[in-house]
Amino acid sequence: MKPAPFAWHGPESVGEAIAVLAEYGPEAKVLAGGQSLIPLLAMRLAAPAHLVDINRIVALDDVTVTAAGVTVGALARHTRVEKDPAAAIAQPLLPQALRLVAHPTIRNRGTTVGSLAHADPAGELTAVLALTGGTVTAASVRGERVISAADFFLGPLESALAADELAIRAFFPGLTAGSGSSFVEIARRHGDYALCGVGAIAELDDGGGLRALRCGYLSVSETPLVLDLTDAWSAGEQHAAELARAAVDPVTDIHASAGYRRQLAAVLTVRAARQAISTARAREVAA
Amino acid sequence: MSIPKDNTGSPAVIVADGAEPTYDVTLTVNGVHRVARVPARRTLSDFLRHDLQLTGTHVGCEHGVCGACTVLLDGAPVRSCLTFAVSVDGHSVTTIEGIAGSTGGAGAAVLSPVQQAFRECHALQCGFCTPGFITTITAGLVELPNPTRADAVDMIAGNLCRCTGYQNIVDAVLRAAELTRERGER
Numbered sequence: 001m002k003p004a005p006f007a008w009h010g011p012e013s014v015g016e017a018i019a020v021l022a023e024y025g026p027e028a029k030v031l032a033g034g035q036s037l038i039p040l041l042a043m044r045l046a047a048p049a050h051l052v053d054i055n056r057i058v059a060l061d062d063v064t065v066t067a068a069g070v071t072v073g074a075l076a077r078h079t080r081v082e083k084d085p086a087a088a089i090a091q092p093l094l095p096q097a098l099r100l101v102a103h104p105t106i107r108n109r110g111t112t113v114g115s116l117a118h119a120d121p122a123g124e125l126t127a128v129l130a131l132t133g134g135t136v137t138a139a140s141v142r143g144e145r146v147i148s149a150a151d152f153f154l155g156p157l158e159s160a161l162a163a164d165e166l167a168i169r170a171f172f173p174g175l176t177a178g179s180g181s182s183f184v185e186i187a188r189r190h191g192d193y194a195l196c197g198v199g200a201i202a203e204l205d206d207g208g209g210l211r212a213l214r215c216g217y218l219s220v221s222e223t224p225l226v227l228d229l230t231d232a233w234s235a236g237e238q239h240a241a242e243l244a245r246a247a248v249d250p251v252t253d254i255h256a257s258a259g260y261r262r263q264l265a266a267v268l269t270v271r272a273a274r275q276a277i278s279t280a281r282a283r284e285v286a287a
Numbered sequence: 288m289s290i291p292k293d294n295t296g297s298p299a300v301i302v303a304d305g306a307e308p309t310y311d312v313t314l315t316v317n318g319v320h321r322v323a324r325v326p327a328r329r330t331l332s333d334f335l336r337h338d339l340q341l342t343g344t345h346v347g348c349e350h351g352v353c354g355a356c357t358v359l360l361d362g363a364p365v366r367s368c369l370t371f372a373v374s375v376d377g378h379s380v381t382t383i384e385g386i387a388g389s390t391g392g393a394g395a396a397v398l399s400p401v402q403q404a405f406r407e408c409h410a411l412q413c414g415f416c417t418p419g420f421i422t423t424i425t426a427g428l429v430e431l432p433n434p435t436r437a438d439a440v441d442m443i444a445g446n447l448c449r450c451t452g453y454q455n456i457v458d459a460v461l462r463a464a465e466l467t468r469e470r471g472e473r
Contacts, residue, residue: 001349005307008300008327008373031374038330038369039350051327055374079363103445105354105423108363109370190444 003041006051014060014139017052017166022141024050025163031055032074035102035110036118052166060168065090069134069174074114074167078107090174092279093132093199096183097124103191116152117167119159122193122219124183126153130224131199131216134172138165153223177287178211179203180280182272185218186264188255194219195256196264198244200272202280210234210277215269220248220261233273240273241266312372316341317385327373332356334372335382343383343418347447354446357419358382364426383418386425400466401425401459410459412450420446424460434464 007024011017021028028050031037040046054060054075062073065086072081081087082098101107101115101124115125116136129136129149136147138161152160161167175181185197196219203212213233217225227247232240250261302308307326314321316339323338332349335341335358347353349368356367359381367380386399398406401424411417420443427442428434434442439460440453448456 002330002333003328005326005328007308008310008371010373031371034371034374035351035366035369038371041328042330042350042368053371053374103354104427105357105364105366105445106351106369108360109365190441 001042001044003038004044004047006041006048009050009052010056011052011054012056014057014166014168017054017057018140018164020050020052021164021166024052025165028052028163030114030117030166032114032117033077033110034114035106036115036120054166062169063087067174069132070094070172072112072170072172074111074169076112078110078112078115079104081112082107091132091172091181092175093128093181093183093201094172096181097128097199100124100183100185100187100194100197106191113167113170116170117159117161119153119155119157119223121153121156121222121224124185124194124197124199124218126224127197127199127216127218128183129170129172130226131201131214132172134170136161136167137169137171138162139168140165144168149224156222175201176203178205178280178284180276180278180283182275182279184268184272184275186268193255196220196248196250196261196268198265198268198272200269200276202273202276204277204280204284208281208284213240213273213276215244215272217244217248217265220250220265222249225249229269229273237270237273241270244269310373310376312376314372314375314377315379317381323372325372327371329372330368331358331360331370331372331375331380332367335367335380338372341382341384345415345418347415347419352447353416353419354423355416355419357422357446359422359426362426362429364423381422383421386421399425400470401428401463404459404463404466405456408455408459408462410451410455416446416448416450420448420456424463427460428464428467432464432467434460436461 009020029048031051031053060073060075063084064071070087070091082095088095115123181201183199185194187194199216205211213229229240232243245262245266248265250258252258300308309324332346335344345355347355351366351369357364358367439457
């Protein structure tokens with residue numbers, strides 16, 4: 001099917017974009033990579049009167065890495081973030097999760113910030129932002145504000161962005177020294193939406209013991225779920241697995257039953273945590 | 288016709304009274320400068336097929352699942368059905384029609400290594416999905432010139448074929464890598 005007609009706006013700066021959003025916000029959608037939005041338009045599940053196409057705002061096509069973490073501009077494609085060597089060192093969860101986002105062809109066009117703004121709880125990046133405790137910066141004619149991951153995801157496909165706001169960048173805090181990460185998921189076919197996915201960050205103390213273990217989940221809750229499994233894991237892997245099984249809130253759909261997704265959450269928790277801990281040990285040895 | 292001044296980006300919008308606004312979109316397609324006047328909702332796939340009459344790019348699912356419409360945008364494979372033409376104004380596109388010419392040299396219509404490998408390995412039956420596979424693999428082999436069989440499977444994972452069962456396409460990826468190396472050594 002073909003998208004319904006819309007009025008197209010091609011701003012070349014953030015200022016121009018937010019001016020358009022200030023005027024048409026409630027009737028407008030922002031188009032970045034379009035890998036989620038254009039299918040919705042083509043199937044006419046969405047038919048916004050105005051489309052604010054930010055593909056000309058080259059200033060937003062930016063990945064900046066500092067000691068604190070990775071800042072991703074709203075026009076940086078998944079592939080660019082995935083292949084950025086400095087970003088991979090600062091926050092390895094980014095490439096670990098991005099390689100699981102659809103197929104390379106989709107990642108060549110889709111944007112990391114767009115995927116956050118889409119707020120699909122089956123999206124890998126939503127889990128990464130929540131697990132790392134990242135932020136999204138929104139701009140509007142009223143000014144800029146920084147929204148924490150905990151406040152950003154309100155529900156399935158619903159973010160805290162107001163109708164006149166443009167998500168201009170996301171910040172993913174870096175992995176601290178002595179930490180390791182992992183991201184695993186199960187999908188029916190490579191590149192499909194995950195039935196369940198788990199990201200893990202393990203932090204070791206100076207003696208090599210586990211100081212902290214957190215896991216982030218996708219496809220098993222309405223908004224990205226983050227669990228602190230430090231105590232449970234110390235009591236035994238199975239305790240952490242059972243805690244995850246009880247904490248997730250999956251639904252049954254044509255792809256998998258809720259029970260199967262719970263089982264995956266439990267199994268993948270152990271798998272991701274083990275990998276994150278061994279990565280943390282390896283990093284410690286290397287450092 | 289009128290040209291509103293509040294339109295912020297190129298290409299210029301042209302509004303006929305009562306009609307859907309259209310835009311002059313300019314692309315370099317297979318090395319050739321092409322312009323067409325289209326509405327903003329024109330996908331790149333329809334732009335290529337309807338407006339430029341380049342029907343080699345096939346449209347299967349029209350929502351990004353099947354990969355048949357894959358073209359190279361500034362060298363990187365993208366779904367042309369998930370891209371609006373107006374969004375990529377000024378960029379370069381390579382379609383299946385440009386694959387042979389891009390490696391044939393001296394204007395000769397020599398099959399590219401990927402095309403020749405498809406022919407040798409019987410990697411197509413009905414051929415509907417083939418343009419998307421060829422463009423995807425052409426770019427894939429630039430990035431990964433010596434793929435393993437697992438790499439080859441991964442490379443084509445985003446493209447659907449209902450005829451072949453994929454095994455011959457995987458063979459063709461490996462054969463194309465071989466042909467590329469052979470041609471490079473000459």
